[in-house]
Amino acid sequence: MTDLLLWLVTAELVGLAAFPLVFRAFPKLADRGFGLSIPAGMLIVSTLVWLLSYVNVLPNSTWAWWLVVVLVAAGGGIAVRRQGAALRRLLTERWPALVTAQVVFIVFFALFALLRANDPNITNTEKPMEILMLNAAVSADSAPPADPWLAGETVAYYYGGYWNLGGVATLSTVPTASGFNLSLALIAAMAASAMFSLVYSMVSRDGGGFSGAALAGVGSSVLLLMLASVAGWWELAANFGVGSEGFYDWLAIDRLQRNPDVGSWKPDEFWWWFRASRVINTFDESGVGLDFTIQEFPAFSFILGDLHPHVISIPFVIVGLAAAYNLFITIERWGWSWLRRNCYSAVAIGLIIGTSGFINQADILLMAALFGGTVALKAYGESGKNLLISTVQAAPPLALVAGIGVIVFSPFYFGTLGGQLQSPPIAPSEFGTRPLHFLTVWGVFLLIAAPFAVHFAGPVVRRYVGAAWRTRSGFSVGPVSLRERFAELRYAEDDERPVEQAPTRPVTSTPDDSDSELNGEDRRLAEDWRLLRRLDHWAWITPIVLAAVPYLLWAGTHLAFNDLANTSDIFTRLGTMLPLGILFVGLFFTTVHRAHSGATRASLFALLIATLSIYMLFGAELFFVHDLFGNRMNTVFKFYYQAWIMMSAVAGYAAFYWVRAHNGLGGAPLVISRTAAVALAVLLVGPAWYSVAAGVSKTSDYSGPVTLDGWEFLDTFNEADAAAIDWLLDEADPGSRIVEAVGGSYTEHGRLSAATGLQTVLGWAGHERQWRGTDELFSGRAEDVRVIYETGDEVETRRLLDEYEVSFVVIGARERAGYAGIQTEKFDSLGEKVFDSNGVAIYSVRGQSS
Numbered sequence: 013m014t015d016l017l018l019w020l021v022t023a024e025l026v027g028l029a030a031f032p033l034v035f036r037a038f039p040k041l042a043d044r045g046f047g048l049s050i051p052a053g054m055l056i057v058s059t060l061v062w063l064l065s066y067v068n069v070l071p072n073s074t075w076a077w078w079l080v081v082v083l084v085a086a087g088g089g090i091a092v093r094r095q096g097a098a099l100r101r102l103l104t105e106r107w108p109a110l111v112t113a114q115v116v117f118i119v120f121f122a123l124f125a126l127l128r129a130n131d132p133n134i135t136n137t138e139k140p141m142e143i144l145m146l147n148a149a150v151s152a153d154s155a156p157p158a159d160p161w162l163a164g165e166t167v168a169y170y171y172g173g174y175w176n177l178g179g180v181a182t183l184s185t186v187p188t189a190s191g192f193n194l195s196l197a198l199i200a201a202m203a204a205s206a207m208f209s210l211v212y213s214m215v216s217r218d219g220g221g222f223s224g225a226a227l228a229g230v231g232s233s234v235l236l237l238m239l240a241s242v243a244g245w246w247e248l249a250a251n252f253g254v255g256s257e258g259f260y261d262w263l264a265i266d267r268l269q270r271n272p273d274v275g276s277w278k279p280d281e282f283w284w285w286f287r288a289s290r291v292i293n294t295f296d297e298s299g300v301g302l303d304f305t306i307q308e309f310p311a312f313s314f315i316l317g318d319l320h321p322h323v324i325s326i327p328f329v330i331v332g333l334a335a336a337y338n339l340f341i342t343i344e345r346w347g348w349s350w351l352r353r354n355c356y357s358a359v360a361i362g363l364i365i366g367t368s369g370f371i372n373q374a375d376i377l378l379m380a381a382l383f384g385g386t387v388a389l390k391a392y393g394e395s396g397k398n399l400l401i402s403t404v405q406a407a408p409p410l411a412l413v414a415g416i417g418v419i420v421f422s423p424f425y426f427g428t429l430g431g432q433l434q435s436p437p438i439a440p441s442e443f444g445t446r447p448l449h450f451l452t453v454w455g456v457f458l459l460i461a462a463p464f465a466v467h468f469a470g471p472v473v474r475r476y477v478g479a480a481w482r483t484r485s486g487f488s489v490g491p492v493s494l495r496e497r498f499a500e501l502r503y504a505e506d507d508e509r510p511v512e513q514a515p516t517r518p519v520t521s522t523p524d525d526s527d528s529e530l531n532g533e534d535r536r537l538a539e540d541w542r543l544l545r546r547l548d549h550w551a552w553i554t555p556i557v558l559a560a561v562p563y564l565l566w567a568g569t570h571l572a573f574n575d576l577a578n579t580s581d582i583f584t585r586l587g588t589m590l591p592l593g594i595l596f597v598g599l600f601f602t603t604v605h606r607a608h609s610g611a612t613r614a615s616l617f618a619l620l621i622a623t624l625s626i627y628m629l630f631g632a633e634l635f636f637v638h639d640l641f642g643n644r645m646n647t648v649f650k651f652y653y654q655a656w657i658m659m660s661a662v663a664g665y666a667a668f669y670w671v672r673a674h675n676g677l678g679g680a681p682l683v684i685s686r687t688a689a690v691a692l693a694v695l696l697v698g699p700a701w702y703s704v705a706a707g708v709s710k711t712s713d714y715s716g717p718v719t720l721d722g723w724e725f726l727d728t729f730n731e732a733d734a735a736a737i738d739w740l741l742d743e744a745d746p747g748s749r750i751v752e753a754v755g756g757s758y759t760e761h762g763r764l765s766a767a768t769g770l771q772t773v774l775g776w777a778g779h780e781r782q783w784r785g786t787d788e789l790f791s792g793r794a795e796d797v798r799v800i801y802e803t804g805d806e807v808e809t810r811r812l813l814d815e816y817e818v819s820f821v822v823i824g825a826r827e828r829a830g831y832a833g834i835q836t837e838k839f840d841s842l843g844e845k846v847f848d849s850n851g852v853a854i855y856s857v858r859g860q861s862s
Contacts, residue, residue, distance in 0.1 A: 015190040015720055016125060022184035023198055026053040029081050032088025035099065036356040040338045042216040042225070044102055047113035047209025048334055051202045051327040052360070055367055057081055058176045059420070065154035066423055072152050077183045091356065109212060112226050116208045116233060121201035124314060125720070128193035130711040131317060134722035137758065139192075140766045141779055142319040143722065145171055146188050146195070147769030149178030151746060156428045160765040161775025162790055163749050163816050168430030168783045172370030172421075173324030189767075190720040195319055202327035203310075204233040210334045211664040214614035217341065224668055232664030235456075236326075236657065237310050242455040242695065243288040244702025251279045263448070265291055266301060278705035282713075285706035288312055291452050292648065294443045302576070303443035306649035307453050309656050311703050315710050322653050325372035329657050332364045332379050336386040337617050345394045346387055351409055358413055366417025370424050373432075374637075374650040378628075383410060385620055393607035398548030430784035432639050439638045440569040442576060444585045445648075453652065454629070456699060457659040459692050461622060463685065464666035465595075467673060468619060469602040476601070479540035547608055555600035558627070559593040566634040585633070592630045599623040618665045625655040625662070640782055723767065732824055732850035737767045739847045739854065740820070744770055748819040748858070753801075753826040754794045764822060773797050773816050801831040806838050813842070819858035825851060 030053025031046060038045030045052065060080045064070040070079070092099055103110070134143050148157040148167055155175070156166040180198065181191040208229035215225035246268060249255055253274045260269050268287055271279065289312045294303040313323045338357060344350050351358045361383060369376030384407075391406035392399050418425060451458070567582045603619045632651040636644035674685045716725050726734035740750070749771045755761025762775030774780070774793040781787050800812050800821070813821075821839055828834060836853070839845070843857035 015184075015186045016194065018184040019180060019186050019191070019194040019198065020121060022180055023050050023054075023202075026050060026057055026081060026180070026183070029053060029085035030056050030088065032092040033084065033356065035088075035095065035102075036091050037360040038334060038338045038357070040213070040217075040341045041209060041334060042213040043106060043109045043113055043209050045209060045334065045338075046102075046110050047116070047212070048202075048206035048327070048331050050117070051206055051331050053084070054176045054179065055328065055331070055363055056084055058172075058179045059363065059367060060084070061179060062155045062175055063420070065152075066156070068154060072149075072154050072182070074182050074185060077179055081183070108222055109216075109226070112229075113205050113208050113212075116230060117201045117205040120204035120233070120237065121197050124200040125194065125197035127314065127707060127711065128196055128317065129718045129720050131714045132193050132719055132722050133714065133716075133725045134189070134192055134767075135725070135760075137316065137318055138320060139318060139722075140760075140763060141757075141776065142174075143188065143192050144762070144766035144769075144775070145169065145174040146178055146181070146192060146319065147766065149174045150181050150188055150191075151769030153746065156423070158747075158771055159780075160769055160771050161762055162780055162793075163771040163773050163818075165789060166428050168428055168780075170321055170370055170373045170424075170429065172367055172424070173321050173328075173372065176371070177319075177324065187721075189723045192319055192722045193317075193720045196314060196317060196323070199324055199327060200237055200314060203330060204237060206327050206330040206334065207233045207236055207661060207664075210330060210337060211661055213334075214337065214618065214661075214665050215668045217614045218669075220668055220672075224671070228664040228668040231667055232660050235460075235663055236660035237314065238703055239456070239696070240288055240311050240699040240702040240706075241291070241307070241309060242452045242698060243291050244700070245695070245698025246452070247279065247284065247288065247705075248698050248701050251277075264293070264295060264446075265449075265452075266293055278709055283709075285312070285315065285702065285709055288702060288706075292445050292449045294446075304643070305645050307652050308649060309453075309653070312706070315703070315706050317710075321372040322374075322650065325368075325375050326657060328364070328368070328371055329375060329378065329654065330661075332368065332375075332382060333621065333658065333661060335360050335364055336382050337614070339383070340386050340390050340617050340620075341612050341614070346391045346406055346409070348409055351413065361410075362413045362417035362420070364417070365414045366419075366421045370421050373429075375654070378654050380414065381624060382621070383414070385624055386617075389603065389607045389616075389620055392604060393610055393612070399550035399554060399604060400548075432782065432785045434638045434640065434642070434785070437638055438635050440566050440574060441632075441634055441636050441644045441647075442570070442574040443644075444581075444633050445588050447587050447591075450588050450629075454659075456692075456695060457656075457663055459688065459695060460663040460670075461659070461666045463670040463673065463688065464615075464618070464662075465599065465622070467669065468606070468615065469598045472602045472605050473598045476605075482537060482540050547605060551601065551604045551608070554604075555597040558600070559597055559630070562631065562634050563589060563593070589630070589633055592626060592633065596623065596626045596630055599626060614665065615669070618662050621658045622662045625658045628655050640785065732852040733763060733767075735849045736764060736822065736824065736847065736852045736854060739849075740764060740768045740770060743846070744768070744820065749773075749817050750820045750822055751797060751800055751813075751816070751818045752822040752824075753830040754797050755826065755830065761826060770820075773800075773818070798831060801827060802833040802835060804835050804838065806842060809838060810842060813857050817858070819856065820846075821855040821857055823853045823855070 027050035031049040033056065034045040034049045034052045037052075038048075057077070057080050060083075061070065061072065061077055064080070065072045065076070070076040134140065144160050145167065148160055149171060152158060157171065157175075159165045159167045177191070177195040177198070178188075180195070181188055184191075186194065208226075210229075211232040212225045212229035215228045220228065243265070246263060246265060250260065250268055251271050251274070253271050255270055257270055265287060289306055289308040290304070291307055292303065292305045293301045295301055308322070310323070310326060313320070335357070339346075339361065342350070342354060342357075344353055365376065365379045365383065368379040387406045387410045388399070388403040392402040395402045395405070397405075570581060571577050571579065599619060600623050603616065603623055606616050606619070628651045632644070632648050636647035639646055670685070674682070674689070677685055716728065723734065723737065726737070744750075750765060751773050752764050753761055754774045754777065757776040757778040762772060764770070765772035765775055774790055774797060777787065777790065777794060780790055796812050796816070800809055801823075803809055821843070823834070823836055823839075839855040839857065843855045845853055846856045847854035
């Protein structure tokens with residue numbers, strides 16, 4: 013409990029210290045960014061400590077972190093010294109929103125801390141790697157942190173999120189064994205309150221009262237963090253024996269089969285809930301999976317308990333969404349003057365873009381697309397010029413801000429970050445997603461957002477498509493087209509002769525507001541023509557090009573390079589691609605149409621991020637980022653995860669809009685709306701059941717005490733490792749290096765270095781290769797470790813110990829199992845035994861004579 017309170021109070025103090033700066037940077041949010049002040053504060057404080065430690069001005073220590081927190085608070089005080097009246101108005105007029113945001117933060121923190129306390133073990137999956145990164149950040153004297161699994165090298169992974177959370181651990185002095193689990197609770201709490209702040213602000217701007225805005229904000233937070241996909245329904249049905257074996261064969265979700273013996277309210281199968289993150293796959297005739305992908309979603313991530321960058325980044329992505337929304341609805345025109353008048357907001361944008369790839373590498377592409385789209389849309393609505401010109405003219409200020417943000421983190425981007433891309437960096441996806449699987453992942457969001465999309469996009473698309481069809485006839489069919497008819501009317505009026513006697517002239521004009529002499533069908537066509545001319549050609553061409561060109565490029569490269577490609581793939585892939593493409597074009601066109609009309613309502617921003625989300629899903633069907641895995645697994649994983657965050661915000665706003673529109677419906681539309689509401693209520697049962705059942709199943713696997721200490725289980729199941737970790741933490745000097753057995757990824761190997769942050773010669777080689785894109789730096793190290801343990805040649809052993817600057821040699825169960833010919837006697841002469849407990853011995857060998 014002490015660790016929990018220290019962690020919580022520390023996070024709150026960071027948020028309070030940063031709030032004055034957030035207040036200035038987010039003036040258009042209804043709560044002035046109060047709900048996102050903690051993640052924003054972490055970005056500010058951690059960036060300053062990182063930079064100052066990088067240039068050796070401050071160490072990465074507790075007092076240095078607190079000094080920066082105090083400086084940030086002082087800077088915030090200066091920033092708001094002339095904003096006292098506005099700050100008082102916020103506190104007196106909008107206190108319900110501030111209190112609700114804080115309640116959301118506390119409730120989600122408590123819920124997810126309770127979840128972690130009932131399943132705290134730092135074991136299985138990639139948890140050992142994640143505690144390693146957290147310890148690397150905390151134990152580093154300065155940036156960049158050393159890589160505990162590769163002695164002599166710095167971390168090559170995107171470690172920004174671990175640096176942020178490590179700062180909270182350092183400030184609070186909470187051990188990382190508890191900080192690991194508290195980090196997950198803090199991430200969920202920050203994400204919930206930040207999402208509440210964003211959606212509450214959007215709904216408030218578009219006329220929603222406090223209750224409606226608060227419910228929408230809380231709903232988005234729940235949908236983001238606590239609900240699963242429609243896969244929950246398939247698991248529920250299978251558990252209760254609903255459906256035939258043929259149905260589940262057709263459903264084709266790996267290992268999901270009908271339960272013939274209905275028993276418990278939840279499946280008894282070990283880790284059954286894991287399937288929900290592996291829905292999408294294609295199988296050959298023998299049942300072998302060909303298209304293994306990952307569709308992880310936040311509720312799954314928190315149940316699994318992995319502290320991975322894509323999880324850490326959730327609240328910071330939402331801060332980015334809030335910054336883009338704040339930018340979009342400012343009254344000032346976008347340009348250089350906007351940067352001068354909104355300098356705090358500009359700095360926030362630069363910091364968000366710059367740090368996004370530092371926290372989660374894929375996010376920098378998302379932030380670039382998000383802010384690029386926001387700026388382009390804002391400039392288009394303000395300038396009255398065509399879409400292309402507006403976008404080009406709007407780009408330089410954003411490029412400057414983004415460039416400065418990247419330069420701030422350039423020691424990471426151009427220094428320590430490993431190269432993970434292969435050649436070519438982008439490749440065509442060999443397999444596509446079945447529509448059934450796609451709807452399984454996205455069905456809930458699509459149903460919630462459908463009324464919103466239909467309300468806004470339906471009339472616009474229908475109106476433009478109808479106008480285009482009618483003018484096609486009116487302008488090109490028949491003996492006298494509308495163009496000619498219009499020109500004749502104009503010339504007849506000037507010539508004061510009847511139309512029938514007017515001479516023919518070349519058409520130099522088109523219908524405009526002075527066409528009062530037209531009537532009937534001619535007037536209708538004139539109105540259609542004005543509508544079509546309202547938007548420039550780029551507004552029409554851009555979405556079609558963005559949809560058609562990638563598909564054509566994919567078709568050509570797919571047939572040329574993928575081994576199992578077939579010409580029929582071009583047509584079968586349309587089952588998913590065509591609806592997505594049509595939806596994207598419709599949303600894109602609706603968004604630019606409304607922007608051209610000068611709209612700055614939150615609904616337009618919701619349309620923007622919905623359009624971006626759909627296009628990300630569209631792109632993930634065609635191409636993948638070519639990493640060491642050589643398939644689309646991680647691309648689908650990252651893009652789907654980002655889209656889930658954005659669609660959660662869209663869904664909250666869309667639900668508010670649906671409810672408000674529903675109250676004014678009658679007749680058939682009311683029946684349809686009620687039917688959809690009932691369908692949604694039923695649809696949500698499965699995802700809600702999944703989250704509860706999966707959470708209970710996962711925590712039931714844990715039989716230890718309720719605790720936040722992730723290493724507590726070692727005291728029962730591996731006392732030797734527990735004692736060795738404690739000894740190294742207490743006795744080993746910072747910067748000491750150890751040697752322990754080398755083993756495969758997802759094993760217990762490398763545990764001591766991961767738990768202490770001390771460097772070992774080599775940890776998980778597979779992960780090092782993923783982070784660096786090559787094994788060049790550690791080629792031969794595994795064999796060197798084998799020689800250290802197995803050779804009887806003390807001279808050779810000493811040479812290798814000195815080469816890797818090893819201070820301590822660990823000999824325990826993993827070493828004895830991995831090195832059959834282990835020679836322990838030599839270490840008595842090469843050093844001295846300083847620890848011996850439960851079969852684990854540690855020898856101090858640094859500085860000993862050979």
